[in-house]
Amino acid sequence: MSLSGARGIAAVSRNPGCELQAAMVAEQVIEPDFYRAVTGRVYEREFGMRESQRKRGVTFEANLYANEAGLLRQAVRDIAGVDPADMRVRNLADEVTGARPFVVRSLRYKRTRRILADLAAGRPVPELVVQPQLVLPTGDDLRDYTHIGPDFMVLDALLAMYVPGEIKSFIVRGGVADAGDLDPTRRQAGVEILALRAVAGSLGLEGRITDEAVFVFATPYGLRPYPAIREDLKAEVYEMRKAVRLVAGVRERVAGLRATVETPLAMLVDELQTDYQEGCIGTCVLADECRRRSVGTARILGDVAADVFGADADLGRVLELLAGAPPEDQRERDVLPSLLSAMAILNLSADDLRRLVA
Ligand code: SF4
Numbered sequence: 001m002s003l004s005g006a007r008g009i010a011a012v013s014r015n016p017g018c019e020l021q022a023a024m025v026a027e028q029v030i031e032p033d034f035y036r037a038v039t040g041r042v043y044e045r046e047f048g049m050r051e052s053q054r055k056r057g058v059t060f061e062a063n064l065y066a067n068e069a070g071l072l073r074q075a076v077r078d079i080a081g082v083d084p085a086d087m088r089v090r091n092l093a094d095e096v097t098g099a100r101p102f103v104v105r106s107l108r109y110k111r112t113r114r115i116l117a118d119l120a121a122g123r124p125v126p127e128l129v130v131q132p133q134l135v136l137p138t139g140d141d142l143r144d145y146t147h148i149g150p151d152f153m154v155l156d157a158l159l160a161m162y163v164p165g166e167i168k169s170f171i172v173r174g175g176v177a178d179a180g181d182l183d184p185t186r187r188q189a190g191v192e193i194l195a196l197r198a199v200a201g202s203l204g205l206e207g208r209i210t211d212e213a214v215f216v217f218a219t220p221y222g223l224r225p226y227p228a229i230r231e232d233l234k235a236e237v238y239e240m241r242k243a244v245r246l247v248a249g250v251r252e253r254v255a256g257l258r259a260t261v262e263t264p265l266a267m268l269v270d271e272l273q274t275d276y277q278e279g280c281i282g283t284c285v286l287a288d289e290c291r292r293r294s295v296g297t298a299r300i301l302g303d304v305a306a307d308v309f310g311a312d313a314d315l316g317r318v319l320e321l322l323a324g325a326p327p328e329d330q331r332e333r334d335v336l337p338s339l340l341s342a343m344a345i346l347n348l349s350a351d352d353l354r355r356l357v358a
Contacts (some may be wrong), residue, residue, distance in 0.1 A: 004028035004146050009136070010187035011283060013243035017275030021284060022250040026138065027265050028146065031285040037266035039289055060169035060223045061151065064216065065091065069130055072152065075216045075225040076165070080127040081157035090115065093131035105147045108133035113199060119160070120203045127155045129162070134195035139248040148195035154214055161200070161208035164192035165216065165228065172217040172226055189213035190236030194244065211237045275311070278303045304346065322350045
């Protein structure tokens with residue numbers, strides 16, 4: 001799986017202090033291959049979504065798309081403002097298939113763009129488009145873009161504009177999804193809104209686009225959907241715009257590093273800033289490597305400790321100060337009271353800290 005599309009931009013937004021990850025997204029690296037190029041080792045752990053979760057997601061989506069997207073039509077009926085039986089559907093996943101993902105995405109993009117052009121021209125369009133494909137510019141060069149594939153887009157009858165949609169198989173109880181599940185979904189949808197704005201904006205539809213997306217979640221009863229939920233994602237769209245700018249900036253920086261010799265990104269990792277934090281675990285293929293490089297600093301104790309001690313604080317020196325060593329300069333005199341209260345906040349003794357650092 002390559003670090004591209006909405007997943008890549010969303011990852012950058014979660015850790016904007018990490019230039020390395022932004023560079024990985026700019027170059028759309030294949031994560032296990034990149035890990036091997038950086039470390040010389042094969043990546044052997046399960047990465048990303050667990051297999052059982054992935055299967056559940058695939059089954060849920062297939063249920064919703066079956067029979068001319070019958071269940072999905074039901075779920076989005078209120079947004080489309082059309083009886084599901086009368087809803088026109090285009091399923092681009094059925095229309096365009098093939099073994100070459102880039103070609104398939106490009107052809108689906110052409111069709112999506114044509115549908116949006118029809119909308120702009122007032123010609124008839126489907127109320128529901130399954131697996132549309134958009135492109136999001138990520139730099140000034142025409143080659144700097146990434147494909148973005150919402151699960152669907154539904155035509156809002158009042159706005160006369162499509163709203164991107166995501167299908168997620170995690171279970172919602174009492175209308176509320178787990179915050180940990182929702183965050184990546186909302187970020188992903190934020191990227192989709194930006195991509196829709198980029199494509200539709202170029203066709204004169206800019207004024208009709210809102211910062212909203214639609215989510216279809218699973219009920220606890222089998223793999224059936226709840227009615228679609230529509231959410232305002234202004235904050236996420238703002239964050240994703242910043243992440244896109246970061247990717248563009250890092251691409252330029254990497255180009256500068258290559259000005260004299262064309263060097264693979266894997267050989268430039270030491271030139272790029274990283275910001276190891278708890279959230280890296282399970283989301284970035286280099287988490288173990290960055291953790292290893294952070295040994296001896298407060299980062300490896302977690303985000304709270306990194307906040308109170310300072311992420312790059314030398315834990316060896318922290319231990320000495322806590323053991324009663326006299327401060328050697330004004331900075332250490334300033335930081336000592338904070339260290340003592342931080343230990344109290346974290347409920348850590350000097351021995352606990354020593355064990356964690358070991
Ligand atoms: S693991 Fe390293 S490269 Fe990946 S996001 Fe964290 S700091 Fe950046």
